[in-house]
Each structure stands twice: as structure tokens, then as C-alpha cells.
Amino acid sequence: MKKFHNKRKYILITGLVIGLLYATTFIPQRVITTSPSSVSRIHVFDGQSGYELNLNDRDDIYAVMNNLNDVTFQKGKPSIGYMGYSYRVTLYDQDGDELDEFIINSEDTLRYHGFFYTAKSGNIDYDKFDARMTQVKTQPVEE
Structure with a gap:
């Protein structure tokens, strides 16, 4: 009976530690x-x-990376299955x-490594991506 109690106690403590770590x-x-x-390059x-x-461009890369590095995010729900x-x-x-890959929704x-993350301090410079993408969309297509 004492063995069962020790095993149960060990499983309970292990579960608690794993839960706290998560x-x-x-x-x-x-x-x-x-x-x-x-x-050296950011592909969007x-x-x-x-x-x-x-x-x-180094200035563009530094601006984007410094912005992303400065934002603090809160991990949210899993993003698996979202399209x-x-x-x-x-x-x-x-x-x-490739160094890293992530998805900017707003x-x-x-989305990063299977989870949604919400900015808690600072925001992603989403307008910079919009402005650059608008430039690409309005450029004439070369044939």
C-alpha cells in the first residue's frame, strides 16, 4: 500500500511541475x-x-526587426486549423x-509555432507592410 502511495505522490508532483512549466x-x-x-532578407x-x-535594404530590415523585437506578446489559443x-x-x-517564419494577422x-499571440506592449508596424505591399501591387508587371 505504501508503494502505491509513493507512486501516486510522484505522479501528482510530476504533473504539477509540468503544468506549472506549461x-x-x-x-x-x-x-x-x-x-x-x-x-539579410525578409520575405513577405x-x-x-x-x-x-x-x-x-538594411534600414528596412532594422526597422522591421527592431519593431518586432520590441513588442511583448501574450500567448493565446492554438492556431491549428485556422486558414x-x-x-x-x-x-x-x-x-x-531560413532563420524564422511567422504570420502577421493584424x-x-x-501566429507563431502553432499559437496565436496578442500584443500586450507595443504594436506591430502593420502599416509599413501595407504601404510596401501597396507599392508592389501598383508596379507595372514586366513581361
């Missing part, structure tokens, strides 16, 4: 932490129009390898 993932935190200096795909844009989005953003390093919501 709960800490819901503390507001910075989600995007990639250093701007390690990013507009999920509404199908247009794409590459940000290669549609505004902008899918992929970060690349100098070798062309100025205060992004």
Missing part, C-alpha cells in the same frame, strides 16, 4: 527575438492578394538559410 509559456514575453544584424507573402515582397492570413513573414540569413496579432 503555464509559464503564457506569461507575456518577446516572441520574435532574432537580431536585426543576422537578417500577402495571403490576401498573393503578392510577394523582399526587403533587402487565411494577412502576411507570412520569413527571415533569412546571409547564406540564404497590428496586434501574430
Whole structure:
């Protein structure tokens, strides 16, 4: 009987520790932490129009990355099964390898690693993406 009690106590403590560790993932935190200096290109795909844009200019990269690094997000519900989005953003390093990928839904919501995240301090500079994408949409198509 004592063995059963010890085993039950061990399972209860283990479950509690795992639950507490998981709960800490819901503390507001910075989600995007990639250093701007390690990013050589930002690829943006507009999920509404199908247009794409590459940000290669260092000033643009620093502006976008510093903005994203400064926003603190609260983890929300799982995003599995949700379709549609505004902008899918992929970060690349100098070798062309993918550093990170996430989806920006609005100025205060992004999807990252299977969860929705809501901005708690600061906002995503969504207007910058809109303005750049508008430029791409109005450029004449080369044949």
C-alpha cells in the first residue's frame, strides 16, 4: 500500500511541475527575438492578394526587426486549423538559410509555432507592410 502511495505522490508532483512549466509559456514575453544584424532578407507573402515582397535594404530590415523585437506578446489559443492570413513573414540569413517564419494577422496579432499571440506592449508596424505591399501591387508587371 505504501508503494502505491509513493507512486501516486510522484505522479501528482510530476504533473504539477509540468503544468506549472506549461503555464509559464503564457506569461507575456518577446516572441520574435532574432537580431536585426543576422537578417539579410525578409520575405513577405500577402495571403490576401498573393503578392510577394523582399526587403533587402538594411534600414528596412532594422526597422522591421527592431519593431518586432520590441513588442511583448501574450500567448493565446492554438492556431491549428485556422486558414487565411494577412502576411507570412520569413527571415533569412546571409547564406540564404531560413532563420524564422511567422504570420502577421493584424497590428496586434501574430501566429507563431502553432499559437496565436496578442500584443500586450507595443504594436506591430502593420502599416509599413501595407504601404510596401501597396507599392508592389501598383508596379507595372514586366513581361
